[in-house]
Amino acid sequence: xxxxxxxxxxxxxxxxxxxxxxxxHAKAAPLPINVSIDADKTIEQIIGLISTSQDFSLVIANQxxxxxxxxxxxxxxxxxxxxxxxSLKAVGQDWxxxxxxxxxxxxxxxxxxxxxxxxxxFGASWPPIGRRKINLCTRNEAGNSPAALCLDQMSSxxxxxxxxxxxxxxxxLGRKDNTVLWTYLVK
Numbered sequence: 336x337x338x339x340x341x342x343x344x345x346x347x348x349x350x351x352x353x354x355x356x357x358x359x360h361a362k363a364a365p366l367p368i369n370v371s372i373d374a375d376k377t378i379e380q381i382i383g384l385i386s387t388s389q390d391f392s393l394v395i396a397n398q399x400x401x402x403x404x405x406x407x408x409x410x411x412x413x414x415x416x417x418x419x420x421x422s423l424k425a426v427g428q429d430w431x432x433x434x435x436x437x438x439x440x441x442x443x444x445x446x447x448x449x450x451x452x453x454x455x456x457f458g459a460s461w462p463p464i465g466r467r468k469i470n471l472c473t474r475n476e477a478g479n480s481p482a483a484l485c486l487d488q489m490s491s492x493x494x495x496x497x498x499x500x501x502x503x504x505x506x507x508l509g510r511k512d513n514t515v516l517w518t519y520l521v522k
Contacts, residue, residue: 366388366389366428366429366430367426367427367428367429368385368386368387368392368394368425368426368427368428368429369424369425369426370384370385370424370425370426371423371424371425372384372396372398372423372424372425373398373423374398374423374522376396376398378396378505378507378518378520381394381396381425381518381520382394382507382509382511382516382518384425385425385427385511385516387429387511387512387514387516388429388514389429389430389431389514390430390431390432390513390514390515391429391430391431391432391461391514391515391516391517392427392428392429392430392511392514392515392516392517393416393417393427393428393459393516393517394417394425394426394427394516394517394518394519395417395420395425395426395427395446395457395519395520395521396420396424396425396518396519396520396521397420397421397422397423397424397425397426397521398423398520398521398522399422399448399449399502399521399522400422400449401422401448401449401450401451402419402420402421402422402449403419403420403446403447403448403449403455403521404419404446404447404449405417405418405419405444405445405446406445406446406447406454406477406478407444407445407477407478407479407480407481407482408442408443408444408445408479408482409442409443409444409479409482409483409485409486410442411441411442411486412439412440412441412442412462413439413440413441413442414442415442415443415444415482416428416430417444420446429514439461439462439463440459440460440461441459441460441461441462441486442458442459442460442486443456443457443458443459443470443482443483443485443486443489444456444457444482445474445477445478445479445481445482445485446521447477448499448502448521451500451502452475453473453475453499453500453502454473454474454475454476454477454481454499455471455472455473455497455499455502455504455519455521456470456471456472456473456474456481456482456484456485457470457471457485457506457517457519458470458471458472458482458485458486458488458489459508459517460486460489461515466492467492467508467515468489468490468491468492468508469489469491469492469493469494469495469506469507469508469517470485470486470488470489470490470495470506471485471495471496471497471504471505471506471519472484472485472488472497473497473498473499473504475499492508494506494507494508502521502522503521503522504519504520504521504522505519505520506518506519506520507519507520
């Protein structure tokens with residue numbers, strides 16, 4: 336019985352050492368963000384609902400009654416991480432700095448606000464040279480060109496507010512805990 340116990344303890348130690356040894360070398364996978372929101376929440380309240388644990392997070396909050404459909408993107412460095420965003424949802428991606436293999440990114444995306452004929456574009460950048468940036472644009476056309484123009488016009492980390500007919504949008508770049516957070520709100 337004692338030898339069986341020793342074998343079991345040795346096995347547990349071997350498994351613990353094996354998995355513990357890989358922990359520091361494993362690449363953390365990007366973590367999805369998907370939070371239900373209501374139409375009355377402020378951007379600060381939405382940020383408070385989001386749990387982050389990585390170096391970067393990008394979140395799109397949709398307070399419209401329409402789905403935000405991704406209809407284009409411009410991926411200069413890395414790939415835009417968020418697809419469609421359902422009504423009354425905050426959706427995004429939380430990732431480590433080196434998940435894209437380079438440690439930096441510069442990209443933008445174009446979203447149609449349902450079938451309203453209105454679009455909104457979001458831009459984000461953590462460049463290898465320069466400083467982090469955010470942008471928000473409203474060109475009412477599908478495809479990659481509006482996203483590329485929004486990326487090219489990106490110049491600072493300043494908050495943005497825009498209106499497009501009956502819709503408004505905000506973009507905010509800040510920090511939550513140790514995470515750099517790009518947050519976009521459409522209402």
